[in-house]
Amino acid sequence: MAKGIRDKVAILGMGCAKFGERWDKDEDQLMLEAYEEAMADAGIEASQIDAAWLGAAFDAQNIGPSGIPLAVALRLPDIGVTKVENYCASGTESFRGAVYAVASGACDIALAMGAEKLKDTGYGGLPVRTRGTTHDMVGITGSAPGNFAQLASAYRGVHGVSKDDLKRAMAHVSVKSHANGAKNPKAHLQKAVTMDQVLGAPMIAEPLGLFDCCGVSDGAACAIVTTPEIARALGKTDIVTVKALQLATSNGWEMQAQGWNGSYFHTTRVAATRAYDEAGITDPRSQLSLIEVHDCFSVTELVTMEDLHISKEGQGWRDVLDGFYDCDGAIPCQIDGGLKCFGHPIGASGLRMIYENYLQILGRAGERQRQDNPVFALSHNLGGMPNQNVSSIAIIGRADA
Amino acid sequence: MSEFGILSFGAYVPITRLQRSAIHATNSWFAGGLRGLAKGEKAVANWDEDSVTMALEAARDALDGIDRASVQRVAIASTTLPFADRQNAGIVKEALNLPDAVGALDVAGSQRAATSALLAALGGNETTLVTAAEITTPKPASEREMTSGDAAAAVLVGTGTPIATLVASHSVTMDFVDHFREAGEAHDYDWEARWVRDEGFARIMNPAIAALLKKAGVEGAAIDHFLVPVAVKGVPEMLAKKAGIGEGAVADTLGANLGHAGAAHALVMLAGTLEKAKPGERILLASFGQGCDLILFEVTGAIGSVKPRLGVSGWLARRIESTNYAKYLFHRGLLQLDRGARAEHDSKTALTALWRGRKAVLGLVGGRCTKTGTVQFPKSEVSVGGNDHAVGTQEDYPLAEVPAKVMTWTADALTYSPDPPSYYGNIDFVGGGRMMTEFTDFAGDALDVGADLRMMFRIKAYDENRGFRRYFWKAAPAF
Numbered sequence: 001m002a003k004g005i006r007d008k009v010a011i012l013g014m015g016c017a018k019f020g021e022r023w024d025k026d027e028d029q030l031m032l033e034a035y036e037e038a039m040a041d042a043g044i045e046a047s048q049i050d051a052a053w054l055g056a057a058f059d060a061q062n063i064g065p066s067g068i069p070l071a072v073a074l075r076l077p078d079i080g081v082t083k084v085e086n087y088c089a090s091g092t093e094s095f096r097g098a099v100y101a102v103a104s105g106a107c108d109i110a111l112a113m114g115a116e117k118l119k120d121t122g123y124g125g126l127p128v129r130t131r132g133t134t135h136d137m138v139g140i141t142g143s144a145p146g147n148f149a150q151l152a153s154a155y156r157g158v159h160g161v162s163k164d165d166l167k168r169a170m171a172h173v174s175v176k177s178h179a180n181g182a183k184n185p186k187a188h189l190q191k192a193v194t195m196d197q198v199l200g201a202p203m204i205a206e207p208l209g210l211f212d213c214c215g216v217s218d219g220a221a222c223a224i225v226t227t228p229e230i231a232r233a234l235g236k237t238d239i240v241t242v243k244a245l246q247l248a249t250s251n252g253w254e255m256q257a258q259g260w261n262g263s264y265f266h267t268t269r270v271a272a273t274r275a276y277d278e279a280g281i282t283d284p285r286s287q288l289s290l291i292e293v294h295d296c297f298s299v300t301e302l303v304t305m306e307d308l309h310i311s312k313e314g315q316g317w318r319d320v321l322d323g324f325y326d327c328d329g330a331i332p333c334q335i336d337g338g339l340k341c342f343g344h345p346i347g348a349s350g351l352r353m354i355y356e357n358y359l360q361i362l363g364r365a366g367e368r369q370r371q372d373n374p375v376f377a378l379s380h381n382l383g384g385m386p387n388q389n390v391s392s393i394a395i396i397g398r399a400d401a
Numbered sequence: 402m403s404e405f406g407i408l409s410f411g412a413y414v415p416i417t418r419l420q421r422s423a424i425h426a427t428n429s430w431f432a433g434g435l436r437g438l439a440k441g442e443k444a445v446a447n448w449d450e451d452s453v454t455m456a457l458e459a460a461r462d463a464l465d466g467i468d469r470a471s472v473q474r475v476a477i478a479s480t481t482l483p484f485a486d487r488q489n490a491g492i493v494k495e496a497l498n499l500p501d502a503v504g505a506l507d508v509a510g511s512q513r514a515a516t517s518a519l520l521a522a523l524g525g526n527e528t529t530l531v532t533a534a535e536i537t538t539p540k541p542a543s544e545r546e547m548t549s550g551d552a553a554a555a556v557l558v559g560t561g562t563p564i565a566t567l568v569a570s571h572s573v574t575m576d577f578v579d580h581f582r583e584a585g586e587a588h589d590y591d592w593e594a595r596w597v598r599d600e601g602f603a604r605i606m607n608p609a610i611a612a613l614l615k616k617a618g619v620e621g622a623a624i625d626h627f628l629v630p631v632a633v634k635g636v637p638e639m640l641a642k643k644a645g646i647g648e649g650a651v652a653d654t655l656g657a658n659l660g661h662a663g664a665a666h667a668l669v670m671l672a673g674t675l676e677k678a679k680p681g682e683r684i685l686l687a688s689f690g691q692g693c694d695l696i697l698f699e700v701t702g703a704i705g706s707v708k709p710r711l712g713v714s715g716w717l718a719r720r721i722e723s724t725n726y727a728k729y730l731f732h733r734g735l736l737q738l739d740r741g742a743r744a745e746h747d748s749k750t751a752l753t754a755l756w757r758g759r760k761a762v763l764g765l766v767g768g769r770c771t772k773t774g775t776v777q778f779p780k781s782e783v784s785v786g787g788n789d790h791a792v793g794t795q796e797d798y799p800l801a802e803v804p805a806k807v808m809t810w811t812a813d814a815l816t817y818s819p820d821p822p823s824y825y826g827n828i829d830f831v832g833g834g835r836m837m838t839e840f841t842d843f844a845g846d847a848l849d850v851g852a853d854l855r856m857m858f859r860i861k862a863y864d865e866n867r868g869f870r871r872y873f874w875k876a877a878p879a880f
Contacts, residue, residue: 121742122742123741123742123743125815128743128745128746128816128817129746130747133750133751133754134754134758134779136748136750137750137754137755137758137762137861137871137873138758138761138762138778138779138836138873139837140825140837140838140839141746141816141862142813142816142823142825143813143815143816145811145813145815146811146813146815146816146823146825147811149811149813150809150810150811150826150827151809153809153810153811153826153849153850154808154809154850156850157850157851203812203814204813204814204815205811205812205813205814205815205822206811206812206813206822251785252777252781252785252786253785253786255827255835255836255837256777256778256785256786256834256835256836257775257777257785257786257835258829258833258834258835259786261808262808262809262827386809387827387837
């Protein structure tokens with residue numbers, strides 16, 4: 001029986017480009033920006049990298065297919081580079097590839113890069129795309145906010161929460177993330193907003209207003225991983241290891257059968273349970289130091305608090321309003337601004353979350369540093385839509401935890 | 402004893418009723434002479450409807466409670482068929498989920514296309530579903546814009562217990578061009594109305610009606626319902642008088658709250674009359690177009706035993722009033738709006754995939770697992786949820802007629818829709834099955850979790866690059 005990934009792999013270095021509307025940069029330049037920071041952190045040469053994974057979701061819009069764009073951008077020494085795509089969870093998927101490669105013993109050092117260049121489409125929001133010939137005949141093209149907004153109608157119905165209460169809790173999520181993003185020099189949006197601004201914003205997809213939606217950004221993030229032993233041999237003393245890495249993928253049950261009620265993410269619940277088990281965490285509400293979740297929309301973050309088994313089912317909106325997830329709350333969520341304000345260059349987002357958690361654990365997060373010596377940090381990276389998705393969870397922590 | 406005749410009937414009227422006063426409010430500066438017509442309302446099809454989708458709804462209306470397997474041929478009559486070369490009746494057949502062993506017939510080219518199709522069915526011995534539909538194409542600020550409306554009807558002809566039987570028919574054909582629309586043209590071109598009335602309706606139809614009555618051995622006074630699908634005021638009365646048909650027999654042409662539905666109007670009026678006809682009554686249907694078709698029916702004692710789901714009266718009662726003339730113009734391609742970059746998305750249909758999936762796409766046929774009973778859409782080799790991963794356990798499970806309920810919904814203002822915001826969400830079918838689908842025909846705030854739904858066959862997307870429209874099923878408020 002497999003024992004899981006816990007403590008088998010250490011993070012040697014991480015980097016993240018400035019997210020935002022990078023009108024002056026191509027994707028290869030953004031990847032290089034993240035790479036250079038990660039390499040300086042790792043203290044290695046390019047020749048020491050054995051294999052690389054590239055996560056990107058909208059290849060038609062930016063870098064093009066295959067691992068070649070990464071190999072060319074970094075002029076990697078003819079190593080294997082694999083492109084992975086798993087909707088918005090592509091970043092964590094690239095991390096998973098690199099971590100598994102090291103854990104298997106096939107590689108000493110592996111690199112994961114997530115990247116997306118979204119601001120070359122000519123319009124705001126995510127690009128419209130096909131989801132396959134059959135889907136296009138019977139499915140909904142729709143928009144991301146339209147898909148995720150449906151959580152709200154179901155959540156209200158299932159838990160008997162009033163429209164106003166839910167809208168206020170959703171607004172609190174966004175106000176909190178904007179306040180956090182204002183302290184992050186790499187964030188796309190660095191401006192605080194008020195409850196009134198959020199509640200009064202134009203409607204995008206009922207009940208999601210403009211401030212309930214995350215930014216769509218250009219960016220890249222990078223991780224270099226190795227074994228704890230090699231990390232120590234390379235002179236690292238403060239070791240951060242991977243405690244859990246789980247992925248759950250919908251098999252159509254939510255969308256086609258009638259067991260799901262539409263108010264939560266089935267896959268996230270499954271992945272969270274497996275991840276805590278893998279990491280040896282028995283009470284996430286007391287053991288997790290901080291979390292970065294896939295807050296593509298305010299309502300997504302809100303229900304995810306329950307799906308991660310931190311808030312009780314139907315009570316997440318109360319915890320949110322109580323400030324439990326604020327930067328000075330019990331478990332800060334999106335202390336870096338999250339997708340909402342750090343930005344959401346799709347393929348980069350999963351690695352950006354791990355980057356923030358890594359910085360926080362090492363005490364390198366600057367003005368936004370959590371002061372209580374974080375031990376376990378969870379990141380949750382979701383792709384797809386509520387009724388059909390891939391949900392990935394990475395938990396990292398101090399090697400001695 | 403089995404007899405041959407009309408076995409059932411149905412109709413369809415789109416939900417939106419555009420107020421003629423709203424049309425005139427915009428156009429009066431230019432076409433002030435239309436003021437006299439600027440009252441009442443006309444039925445206008447939604448952006449996602451065409452003659453095929455409307456004919457299909459009329460067919461469903463007519464086939465309520467009837468074994469669809471009895472249908473041997475499907476006909477569609479219209480001058481606004483969406484496809485010039487692709488059997489339009491074949492799309493109706495697929496949407497009805499009829500067996501493949503049926504015939505099909507598209508009839509076009511004249512305002513009497515529907516009566517000609519009906520006569521062909523009455524002259525045969527098959528059970529034929531005759532549908533007729535029109536999405537009218539008037540020029541803005543024209544008289545036709547005021548008098549026309551969109552609608553469809555269907556009549557099932559065959560052997561069984563007819564509610565009406567054919568007494569006699571008479572047709573004349575003359576190339577009298579009162580108006581025309583060349584293939585590919587958007588609008589009709591009309592000649593002077595006085596000439597059409599005197600030399601057309603009167604000179605052509607009067608003697609033809611007399612000939613029919615003589616053939617049938619029936620006096621004009623014996624006609625109980627005189628159906629003249631002509632929008633010109635006074636014409637039906639003028640024809641009735643000449644033929645000795647009582648004034649009270651002249652049927653309402655539905656001008657006040659529907660409008661003239663082109664080639665479909667004859668069947669719409671017939672369906673409307675069959676709703677209220679009594680045993681023994683005689684119905685004379687007189688349709689005009691490069692000559693005329695005259696059909697005399699006698700209502701049987703079985704009338705009332707077969708009812709359409711809604712019928713003309715039911716559909717007319719299902720209405721949403723609109724004063725949004727600009728929206729109507731945009732939906733008809735008569736007003737160019739900035740649709741934004743999201744409208745550039747390519748909606749190319751893989752015809753191979755459409756063929757493989759035609760039962761799911763056109764017929765909304767899902768699957769039911771013979772091992773677990775789980776119903777799903779679309780069908781798949783391995784059933785969804787709670788199964789033992791056995792392969793190939795699913796049987797066809799048609800969902801089009803199954804009621805459903807809203808499970809989740811949104812009003813999406815970001816995605817492109819010709820009628821923003823785009824309403825869509827997950828729905829649950831009663832008895833199993835779930836899908837995410839678009840909502841259509843909802844009025845403002847009526848949509849909420851738990852709302853009752855009925856599936857309707859609509860246009861899903863237009864492929865403007867190739868001139869192809871993609872059909873699929875959407876969820877409408879239950880009726």
